[in-house]
Amino acid sequence: MNAAIDFVPVWTLILGVGVFFYVLLDGFDLGVGMLFGLEPDLRSRNTVMNSIAPIWDGNETWLVLGGVALLAAFPLAFAIIIPAVYFPLLVMLLALAFRGVAFEFRYRDVEHKTFWDHGFCYGSTIGTFAQGVTLGAFIQGFKVDGRHFAGSSFDFLTPFSILTGVALIFGYGLLGAGWLILKTEGDIQARARRHGRLCLGGVLVCIAAVSVWTPLVNTAIAQRWLSWPNIALFSPVPAATALVAYGAWRALNGSSHAGTFVAAVGLFALSYLGIVISLWPMIVPYKYTLWEAASSPATQSFLLVGTLFLLPVILVYTSWSYWVFRGKVRADVGYH
Amino acid sequence: MELDPVFLSRLQFAWVIAWHILMPAFTVGLASYIALLEGLHFATGREIYFRISGFWIKIFSVAFGVGVVSGVVMPFQFGTNWSRYSDATSNVIAPLFAYEGITAFFLESAFLGVLLFGRKLVPPWAHFASALMVALGTLFSSFWILAANSWMQTPAGYEVIEGRYFPTDWMQIIFNPSFPYRLGHTVVGFYVTTGFVVLGVAAYLIRRRDFAAEGRIMMSMTLWLLTILVPLQIFLGDQHGLNTLEYQPAKLAAIESHWDTGRRVPLILFAVPDQKNETNHFVLEVPLLGSLILAHDVNGEIKGLKDFPTADRAPVAVTFYAFRVMVGIGTLMLVVVGFSWWLRLRGRLYDSPWFQRACLGMAPLGFVAVLAGWTTTEVGRQPWTVYGLLRTADSVSPSLSGFDVLLSLLGYMAVYLIIFPAGALLMLRLIRRGPAAAAASPPVESGRPSRPITVQLEPESRP
DSSP states (O other): OOOOSOOHHHHHHHHHHHHHHHHHHHHHHHHHHHHHTTOOSHHHHHHHHHTTTTTHHHHHHHHHHHHHHHHHHOHHHHHHHHHHTHHHHHHHHHHHHHHHHHHHHHHHOGGGHHHHHHHHHHHHHHHHHHHHHHHHHHHHOOOEETTEEOSOTTTTOSHHHHHHHHHHHHHHHHHHHHHHHHHOOHHHHHHHHHHHHHHHHHHHHHHHHHHHHHHHHOHHHHHHHHSTTHHHHHTHHHHHHHHHHHHHHHHHHSSOSSHHHHHHHHHHHHHHHHHHHHHTTEEETTTEEHHHHOOOHHHHHHHHHHHHHHHHHHHHHHHHHHHHTOSSOOTTSSOO | OOOOHHHHHHHHHHHHHHHHHHHHHHHHHHHHHHHHHHHHHHHHOOHHHHHHHHHHHHHHHHHHHHHHHHHHHHHHHHHHTOHHHHHHHHHHHHHHHHHHIIIIIHHHHHHHHHHHHOTTTSOHHHHHHHHHHHHHHHHHHHHHHHHHHHHHHSOOSEEEETTEEEESOHHHHHTOTTHHHHHHHHHHHHHHHHHHHHHHHHHHHHHHSTTHHHHHHHHHHHHHHHHHHHHHHHHHHHHHHHHHHHHOHHHHHHHHTOOSOBSSOOEEEEEEEETTTTEEEEEEEETTHHHHHHHSSTTOOBOOGGGSOGGGOOOHHHHHHHHHHHHHHHHHHHHHHHHHHHHHHTTOTTSOHHHHHHHHHHTTHHHHHHHHHHHHHHHTTTTEEETTTEEGGGTSOTTOOHHHHHHHHHHHHHHHHHHHHHHHHHHHHHHHHHHHHHHHSGGGOOHHHHHHHHHHHHHHHOO
């Protein structure tokens, strides 16, 4: 096939947006899962749980989409990155399994409610941490030999990947707090504001640490950000981050119901943009570009036809299901 | 002992998929059954359909939850443990996995929330439509995943460039030679499995007497369905067998434990295959029947295992026994359906204690048959991941040590041995509570009885 059209940019966009959607959607419900553990009584725990019960499953579906889209559109990246993060992924999948079944089980298995409550809270926390570690391992890069990962299954474990793991706990915590402020009232909302302030502090410290650390250990990334004219082009990113952080702080302390969530989304978008700027156009960092790792044009075009048609449909009915459960959590909808 | 990452990765894949497949084996059929019940309730307005549907929706939600979390694990297995397989084949089959995601998973998950929790929030037709969408999602999912699986069994529509596979014809890739048979045989197998679960639960409810009316409706409906599906399944299995004879003769030889090529071969009912000495012990066989069943011709030629290099033979004993377990259960199912007609025509379908006991005993056997069938086809595909092209030993991630895989396998074992038995116990508990409890409990509360109350309250609540 003489590829007249280059499908890589559109697949980059789809994968990029898909992963971002996953981070936002499962991010807030994993965050809610962590904050669930801090709720003092049964009534508030039930309300917190019901704020995400009808939608978490759809949110997690974006993880599967991210995985298979990477496999289909950039198979070389899939074949190198996934074995390299063998253990973080294992831990993430097992933790997510525990938290996923906890929705049904804690409600139906009353004798072991405490066990499943712990499963839900720790599962959410450990799953988040493992995702953050995976991100850190990705940014630090992998040992590659030809088309294979050539390092050991424990290469992922570094102080940097642990930092990104902790960062994501605060980040998802902030998203979760934003969601709870949006969906609940009274004492639960007040607690969410308090936890949100704590998470925001943590997030900002972590963002600062990662932003200083990365260019220090990686000269290419330092070059990318600090050389002229990039420094002028990219300096709005940290400036905007500071501004959005201030907005988040104002929303947490004010009376806004949606402000925290919106600002948290903004912080995630800017951090995401920061990573893209640092690594572009690499998909296997420092080794293979998006174009080198791409699947054949025949593969990408075949999948694109259906995706361009179905993705808007998915967005429509997913929005509909969110719309059905709009507003503050109702006491009579969800598990009791 | 040397830890072999290939063997342990196979064990891990078998472990995670065997547990996972039990859930779709149940939810694919159950989703359709719930949609049917919701449709009947919507059309006739009879409360009893509504109670039965509510009862099964609760059980469905547990099974589906466990199915989702164990399903999320699956695509990552290809990368973590089988990265060389992924690198080689993804240009051809990865889009099929991706299409499964975008056609099925989103459909299921978005409408499941409404099905479980939205009874009071949406009009009845929208609730029924949600049930339909969930059912449709499970069927789309089966379509794509079995297309990918079939391509690994009977690859078509590809070209090989530097050891990697590239697409040449998507229709041939999706509708590869074994796909129509595998799709039919698997989906009908899932429906039959669900059917026998519903039948067993119906027998249990009739025996308990307090929900006998619900039990009778479930039993009658299900036996009608099984009357069509069980014979259909046997026919589809036979057609699938002819397809295997044509495209995967080495697998068929392993299934039948035939060592020598020949015509007018016997059907081996039982034997102890001896792979090392290329022979069978303790053979119980019926003359000529092998050729007749396998090739539909007494003089039909059946290739023996000795025609294939030792390195290309599947593990014979596992394949041979697994197949016989599946066929044995299929035969039992046919017997049960036959007896049900004998009872029905005498007007005694609902009051035969031994038939009810038989139904109870049959309830879990569909799952055993699904696992046995799956084992037959997947172990029978060995030593290949892509039949005849890519060896399993050349598919595993090169970075993995045996210790790595042992650790992850232990992790999967520990977690699955908590989650799956817990899920099973919860489903059994829901069954014990019966349909009435389901109707009284809020997540599946009727929209209709509550409507007058809402109408009364609304004017007052407005200022």
